[in-house]
Amino acid sequence: MTHGDLDQVDIEILKLLQHDASFTNKEIALKLHKSIATIHERIRRLKEQGYIKRIVAILDRKKINRNLIAFSHVLLKEHTASTLINFETEVSKFSEVMECLQMTGAHDFILRIATQDMDAYHEFLRNKLATLPNITTVQSYFVLSEPKSETAYPL
Numbered sequence: 001m002t003h004g005d006l007d008q009v010d011i012e013i014l015k016l017l018q019h020d021a022s023f024t025n026k027e028i029a030l031k032l033h034k035s036i037a038t039i040h041e042r043i044r045r046l047k048e049q050g051y052i053k054r055i056v057a058i059l060d061r062k063k064i065n066r067n068l069i070a071f072s073h074v075l076l077k078e079h080t081a082s083t084l085i086n087f088e089t090e091v092s093k094f095s096e097v098m099e100c101l102q103m104t105g106a107h108d109f110i111l112r113i114a115t116q117d118m119d120a121y122h123e124f125l126r127n128k129l130a131t132l133p134n135i136t137t138v139q140s141y142f143v144l145s146e147p148k149s150e151t152a153y154p155l
Helices: 008-019 025-032 036-048 081-091 118-127
Strands: 068-076 097-102 109-115 135-142
Touching: 008 025, 008 036, 025 036, 068 081, 068 118, 081 097, 081 109, 109 118, 118 135
Parallel strands: none
Antiparallel strands: 068 109, 068 135, 097 109
16 A cells, blocks of 8 residues: 555554544654654645645534435436536535535436435425436435444545
């Protein structure tokens, strides 16, 4: 497995931050037996080089009333560059859309959509998603349970 310009210390920093981004530089330095200044500089460089895109808090979706997760497979009528870009741009404006992934296979895009409930999803589908041009079909699948949900990539 190759990690480009990363050495083992960089990889260990990334592993720690992926699991808990609230670690301070001091805590990371103690865990990795490095100086705080070294950790600070490495994290700055990892951000600058784009390895760390952003630092966020992962919320409990049920506590913020986003109880329904749908994966909606979207097939477009046309596949010109402008049609694809327009769809991506417009669908990205919807706060319910958590992810938009262009796919190979039977459908062009998979959307991960978070809403309060089925009524809110129906409202989203009818009044937002279905208003976009060039959509042939939308097939939606609803999450029943979430036995695993990981945000950390293996390094």
